[in-house]
Amino acid sequence: MSPRTLASTIDRIVRQLRHDRRTVAMVIVVPLLLLTLLYYMFDGGPLFDRIALVMLGIFPFIIMFLITSIAMLRERTSGTLERLFTTPVGKLDLLFGYGIAFGLVAAVQAAVAAGLAYWLFDLSTAGSAWLVIVIAVANAVLGVALGLLCSAFARTEFQAVQFMPVVALPQILLCGLFVARDQMAGWLRAISDVLPLSYSVEALTEVGRHPDPTGTMWRDLGIVVGAIILALVLGAATLRRRTA
Amino acid sequence: METAIEVTDLVINRGKREVLHGLSCAIPRGSITGLLGPSGSGKTTLMRAVVGVQLVASGRVTVLGEPAGSPALRHKIGYLTQAPSVYDDLTVRENARYFASLYRLGAADADAALAAVGLSDAAHQLVANLSGGQRSRASLACAIVGRPEVLVLDEPTVGQDPVLRDDLWGRFRSLAAAGTTILVSSHVMDEANRCDRLLLIRDGHLIGDDTPAAIKSTAGTDDLDEAFLRIIRQQEKAAA
Numbered sequence: 388m389s390p391r392t393l394a395s396t397i398d399r400i401v402r403q404l405r406h407d408r409r410t411v412a413m414v415i416v417v418p419l420l421l422l423t424l425l426y427y428m429f430d431g432g433p434l435f436d437r438i439a440l441v442m443l444g445i446f447p448f449i450i451m452f453l454i455t456s457i458a459m460l461r462e463r464t465s466g467t468l469e470r471l472f473t474t475p476v477g478k479l480d481l482l483f484g485y486g487i488a489f490g491l492v493a494a495v496q497a498a499v500a501a502g503l504a505y506w507l508f509d510l511s512t513a514g515s516a517w518l519v520i521v522i523a524v525a526n527a528v529l530g531v532a533l534g535l536l537c538s539a540f541a542r543t544e545f546q547a548v549q550f551m552p553v554v555a556l557p558q559i560l561l562c563g564l565f566v567a568r569d570q571m572a573g574w575l576r577a578i579s580d581v582l583p584l585s586y587s588v589e590a591l592t593e594v595g596r597h598p599d600p601t602g603t604m605w606r607d608l609g610i611v612v613g614a615i616i617l618a619l620v621l622g623a624a625t626l627r628r629r630t631a
Numbered sequence: 632m633e634t635a636i637e638v639t640d641l642v643i644n645r646g647k648r649e650v651l652h653g654l655s656c657a658i659p660r661g662s663i664t665g666l667l668g669p670s671g672s673g674k675t676t677l678m679r680a681v682v683g684v685q686l687v688a689s690g691r692v693t694v695l696g697e698p699a700g701s702p703a704l705r706h707k708i709g710y711l712t713q714a715p716s717v718y719d720d721l722t723v724r725e726n727a728r729y730f731a732s733l734y735r736l737g738a739a740d741a742d743a744a745l746a747a748v749g750l751s752d753a754a755h756q757l758v759a760n761l762s763g764g765q766r767s768r769a770s771l772a773c774a775i776v777g778r779p780e781v782l783v784l785d786e787p788t789v790g791q792d793p794v795l796r797d798d799l800w801g802r803f804r805s806l807a808a809a810g811t812t813i814l815v816s817s818h819v820m821d822e823a824n825r826c827d828r829l830l831l832i833r834d835g836h837l838i839g840d841d842t843p844a845a846i847k848s849t850a851g852t853d854d855l856d857e858a859f860l861r862i863i864r865q866q867e868k869a870a871a
Contacts, residue, residue: 631644
């Protein structure tokens with residue numbers, strides 16, 4: 388990995404996204420529309436506070452997962468990845484390039500969505516909004532890392548989008564939003580325990596309840612970062628310079 | 632003459648099928664070598680092996696004295712894939728600059744590469760909005776931008792205007808004169824005549840390896856198409 392190659396790769400990926408104005412608009416605006424919907428569904432009550440907080444973490448995860456898996460699939464099918472592998476570019480330049488580029492986009496997305504939730508919809512959390520944004524960005528990068536990994540198992544864009552329900556929905560169902568995790572049947576709880584989104588949702592809930600960052604929150608954030616690294620390492624293993 | 636690319640007993644399988652059956656050849660440095668053969672004969676597979684992205688069943692490919700695909704070669708090789716492999720959602724210039732940056736080169740080098748393929752006027756256009764011929768030239772610009780010592784071109788002139796094709800061949804000739812080794816595949820026999828040497832491939836076997844003039848005189852015809860046909864017939868007769 389070289390800093391210069393990494394920087395130009397990040398720049399290239401962000402430029403690609405910038406030329407696609409409609410996608411940029413949707414990445415920023417769709418979470419705002421969904422938050423608005425939630426606000427009116429729950430009349431801005433305590434349930435809104437709880438669900439909106441969790442959604443601020445889930446939106447970036449889903450959106451970045453989708454965008455990354457399609458972007459990486461395009462690299463694989465258009466031949467650009469094959470060409471890149473004949474150049475001095477390193478696998479880590481590509482993996483971190485995607486992680487950082489889409490992480491930056493996610494930071495903008497999370498900041499705008501959190502801004503709307505806090506200022507316009509009066510979202511109240513005991514802890515700091517900055518922690519909410521940090522956890523949201525970690526979730527986005529988790530989405531990027533899993534998207535990079537899953538793109539290796541899709542041959543077409545049709546297949547790639549099918550991985551979204553496979554990867555995201557079980558995590559959303561079992562993260563504690565619908566049924567508290569300690570009230571789940573043992574086997575469901577066991578599944579929930581190995582899904583990274585469970586920990587980021589718990590971390591967000593901690594920020595909602597406690598004015599200062601708690602040990603549980605840091606531990607959960609650490610687990611999410613660990614899951615990101617694991618997914619990136621597995622993703623690196625799917626990037627082969629030589630193919631049949 | 633010094634050898635730039637040496638292929639020894641190369642066997643390659645794609646899926647369950649063997650597509651190259653123990654192919655051997657040597658390509659001299661600073662020359663233009665044409666790779667001719669029908670579609671499906673193994674041209675692209677051989678080129679992928681030379682640039683080091685092809686899994687090899689057995690045999691050896693050595694480029695500039697190093698095993699193909701070794702990290703030291705990545706600064707010295709340019710590869711044009713058959714389908715243009717550039718980013719559709721970037722402008723022509725952004726593509727060239729990105730590939731230039733991978734070789735530690737700057738904007739001036741990227742612009743020079745665009746000028747070399749006649750795309751300076753389209754530099755600000757998104758690749759997605761280009762014609763097929765322009766798109767493949769954008770891809771070519773990204774292959775030559777790193778000033779490679781070995782340039783592997785898979786059908787670089789398909790869909791190009793005849794005047795432009797002539798310009799591109801002039802460009803290849805001057806690159807070769809400056810010491811670049813060029814391996815270029817083509818369907819067009821008229822282009823084959825402009826190569827220093829030709830490799831004729833059919834069904835994964837090398838059936839001819841000589842200068843265009845020698846191939847024609849051995850086959851006893853002035854027409855390369857006809858020469859190719861006669862070589863195939865002779866080999867079929869010999870095999871029968």
